[in-house]
Amino acid sequence: MKNISAGGAMERLKKLIPAGVQPKFSTADEWRKWQTEEGLKRAAEVDKLNQTARAEKILGRSGIQSLHQNCTFKNYEVKNDGQRHALSLAKSYAMNFGNGFTSFVFSGSPGTGKNHLAAAIGNYLLARDSTVLIVTVADLMLRVRACYDGGQSEASLLDELCRVDLLVLDEVGIQKDSKHEKIIINQIIDRRLASMRPVGILTNLNFDELAATLGERVVDRLKMDSGMWVNFAWESYRNKVTHLRLVK
Ligand SMILES: Nc1ncnc2c1ncn2[C@@H]1O[C@H](COP(=O)(O)OP(=O)(O)OP(=O)(O)O)[C@@H](O)[C@H]1O
Numbered sequence: 465m466k467n468i469s470a471g472g473a474m475e476r477l478k479k480l481i482p483a484g485v486q487p488k489f490s491t492a493d494e495w496r497k498w499q500t501e502e503g504l505k506r507a508a509e510v511d512k513l514n515q516t517a518r519a520e521k522i523l524g525r526s527g528i529q530s531l532h533q534n535c536t537f538k539n540y541e542v543k544n545d546g547q548r549h550a551l552s553l554a555k556s557y558a559m560n561f562g563n564g565f566t567s568f569v570f571s572g573s574p575g576t577g578k579n580h581l582a583a584a585i586g587n588y589l590l591a592r593d594s595t596v597l598i599v600t601v602a603d604l605m606l607r608v609r610a611c612y613d614g615g616q617s618e619a620s621l622l623d624e625l626c627r628v629d630l631l632v633l634d635e636v637g638i639q640k641d642s643k644h645e646k647i648i649i650n651q652i653i654d655r656r657l658a659s660m661r662p663v664g665i666l667t668n669l670n671f672d673e674l675a676a677t678l679g680e681r682v683v684d685r686l687k688m689d690s691g692m693w694v695n696f697a698w699e700s701y702r703n704k705v706t707h708l709r710l711v712k
């Protein structure tokens with residue numbers, strides 16, 4: 465009977481390889497191993513593409529709002545020690561992403577650059593093929609409500625939100641006393657931390673206010689795996705821009 469094993473195929477393949485080209489494999493076993501590895505690589509690429517598409521599908525937009533798509537560590541101006549500290553923590557967060565699942569909270573007054581540095585982290589990670597979603601709690605709640613209206617399950621939305629590599633919840637605590645909001649945020653944080661995926665929180669609330677809004681338990685959980693709390697306590701950058709315009 466004719467030999468149609470991989471060994472035979474290997475011999476035929478070798479005949480097709482032009483002289484001077486060194487094949488990546490010289491035995492049928494090496495060839496099979498190479499095929500398996502290539503297959504795995506391709507599957508990982510497809511998976512990443514699907515993840516990015518999914519992240520974009522959740523909100524009908526890219527993971528970072530266009531307003532903050534140009535925010536980087538480089539264009540974050542440092543004028544005081546607080547900003548220097550915040551920039552250095554944000555940078556090291558991005559560079560160490562994937563080692564552990566550290567969460568972060570950027571807390572402080574308006575216009576101090578919380579979104580800027582969160583977007584800088586996000587843009588850094590997106591450029592390295594991680595999936596990132598920065599969403600305000602208000603937008604998130606709109607999505608949750610749209611799920612109810614569209615007959616889609618809230619669980620599938622939460623599933624999607626829990627799959628992205630980094631989820632940043634923005635403007636946490638703006639709507640006070642919303643029980644539903646508290647439950648949804650708690651669920652998201654619980655589920656992400658349980659599957660070892662970090663959460664970022666951007667808020668105007670201080671530690672006690674955030675704990676009162678979300679509950680002690682969830683704030684405690686954010687501290688797991690050396691979670692990072694950064695206070696943004698300096699003048700608004702927005703005031704500065706207005707001031708510059710007035711001077712001109
Ligand atoms: N240190 C900085 N260097 C350069 N640009 C900055 C700096 N701080 C803030 N900005 C810019 O100022 C604007 C407001 O900053 P940002 O949106 O990050 O504020 P925020 O802390 O998220 O405020 P809010 O609490 O109101 O949401 C953005 O366009 C941001 O890029």
Ligand SMILES: [Mg+2]
Nearest residue numbers: 578579634666
């Ligand atoms: Mg903001």
